[in-house]
Amino acid sequence: MPGTELFGAEERKEVNDVLETGILFRYGHDAQRNGHWKAREFEEEVKKITGAKYAHAMSSGSTAVATALAAAGIGTGDEVIVPPFTFIATIEAVLFVGALPVFAEVDETLCLSAEGIKKAITPKTKGVCLVHMCGGMAEMDSIMQVVKEHNLILVEDAGQAFASSYKGVSTGLFGKAGSYSFDFFKIATAGEGGVLVTNDEETYNKADYYSDHGHSHIGAKRGMEQHPILGFNYRIGELNAAVGLAQTRRVPHIREVNRKYKKMLTELLSQTPGIGFATIADPDGDSATFLNILMETPEAAQRTVDEMNNAGVAGFDYWYKNMYHFINQWDHIKEMRTASKLAVEVLGTPQDYANLQLPVTQNVIGRLISFGIRCTWTEEQVRDLAAKISDCVKKALATAHA
Numbered sequence: 001m002p003g004t005e006l007f008g009a010e011e012r013k014e015v016n017d018v019l020e021t022g023i024l025f026r027y028g029h030d031a032q033r034n035g036h037w038k039a040r041e042f043e044e045e046v047k048k049i050t051g052a053k054y055a056h057a058m059s060s061g062s063t064a065v066a067t068a069l070a071a072a073g074i075g076t077g078d079e080v081i082v083p084p085f086t087f088i089a090t091i092e093a094v095l096f097v098g099a100l101p102v103f104a105e106v107d108e109t110l111c112l113s114a115e116g117i118k119k120a121i122t123p124k125t126k127g128v129c130l131v132h133m134c135g136g137m138a139e140m141d142s143i144m145q146v147v148k149e150h151n152l153i154l155v156e157d158a159g160q161a162f163a164s165s166y167k168g169v170s171t172g173l174f175g176k177a178g179s180y181s182f183d184f185f186k187i188a189t190a191g192e193g194g195v196l197v198t199n200d201e202e203t204y205n206k207a208d209y210y211s212d213h214g215h216s217h218i219g220a221k222r223g224m225e226q227h228p229i230l231g232f233n234y235r236i237g238e239l240n241a242a243v244g245l246a247q248t249r250r251v252p253h254i255r256e257v258n259r260k261y262k263k264m265l266t267e268l269l270s271q272t273p274g275i276g277f278a279t280i281a282d283p284d285g286d287s288a289t290f291l292n293i294l295m296e297t298p299e300a301a302q303r304t305v306d307e308m309n310n311a312g313v314a315g316f317d318y319w320y321k322n323m324y325h326f327i328n329q330w331d332h333i334k335e336m337r338t339a340s341k342l343a344v345e346v347l348g349t350p351q352d353y354a355n356l357q358l359p360v361t362q363n364v365i366g367r368l369i370s371f372g373i374r375c376t377w378t379e380e381q382v383r384d385l386a387a388k389i390s391d392c393v394k395k396a397l398a399t400a401h402a
């Protein structure tokens with residue numbers, strides 16, 4: 001949780017600015033707010049880091065990805081290709097805009113592959129909701145080729161990938177719209193918050209309206225504003241935005257330290273036979289929030305996880321079994337348990353979600369163990385962790401060969 005590791009005076013100062021005026025709302029009240037526009041400043045800071053032409057802060061990464069889909073024109077009945085390895089919010093967002101998720105294979109980048117996308121395309125495919133997982137990025141050259149060839153709408157859920165890029169372009173800016181999460185576990189946190197980015201003015205305007213009941217945000221009297229489209233309340237409040245602003249200013253520093261420790265950990269672990277790593281499509285653009293180890297087999301990964309649990313090694317995720325980020329754990333989708341009927345239940349699922357065959361993904365995620373990089377580590381702690389991991393891998397592999 002690098003953002004929260006550095007929580008301090010800067011965050012308190014930004015929050016206090018808001019508390020002093022009492023203007024917790026992001027719009028209007030110009031005379032009373034004493035020049036404090038935290039949501040706007042937060043958006044400017046995100047633009048600085050990503051190079052986005054437009055950024056729009058919202059209540060969460062979940063509402064930001066839902067808004068990105070809607071603003072990009074994805075809605076009822078549209079098939080959208082999604083990964084089976086992501087935080088569930090991606091799939092919920094597709095379902096709740098009325099669209100139909102189609103699961104496709106990921107590769108060793110941990111993201112959808114061009115090959116996987118291609119195989120999942122049907123005549124009803126409208127778009128792809130690509131997720132840049134674990135601080136890294138998808139292989140964008142080949143993906144963009146498929147997207148263009150098939151005239152698909154690309155939306156990027158870069159919920160876990162703020163401050164990462166591919167060949168100089170920030171994740172989130174390859175398609176119509178992208179989103180970042182600033183929840184409590186990200187490289188920068190707003191407590192709860194999300195930001196939508198786009199380089200397209202029309203998409204930005206739609207997102208701006210959609211996330212605030214359709215308000216145009218033009219004119220001096222909110223109650224009399226025009227409503228170009230229907231929308232809902234996905235607004236961020238000024239208190240959360242104030243925290244997000246202070247945290248986002250820290251990101252270049254956090255990313256630099258993350259990269260240093262990730263490099264160190266990678267070099268140390270490379271010396272242990274049996275340890276491989278996930279593909280980083282552009283190592284220069286890595287936000288380095290995770291080190292993603294790929295063992296040779298799912299069995300080797302499971303035994304390593306057992307050894308690490310026995311040895312009290314902390315700070316890792318085995319997504320395949322122990323986390324809510326993988327389709328194997330999504331029984332509610334497989335059984336389509338919903339509070340009220342969704343479009344997918346009326347229109348029919350494009351795939352049998354309970355019996356999906358995704359062998360490449362099962363193998364990759366089965367072999368994956370991810371370590372969160374901490375920007376407050378010392379070099380000694382990094383060496384110590386590498387030694388412990390290495391020890392556990394050696395024991396795990398020795399048991400396998402016994």
Ligand SMILES: Cc1ncc(COP(=O)(O)O)c(C=O)c1O
Nearest residue numbers: 060061062087089159160181183
């Ligand atoms: C890929 C991805 N998308 C969306 C989200 C949802 O973000 P939030 O928790 O801010 O709603 C997350 C959160 O972990 C995520 O990892």
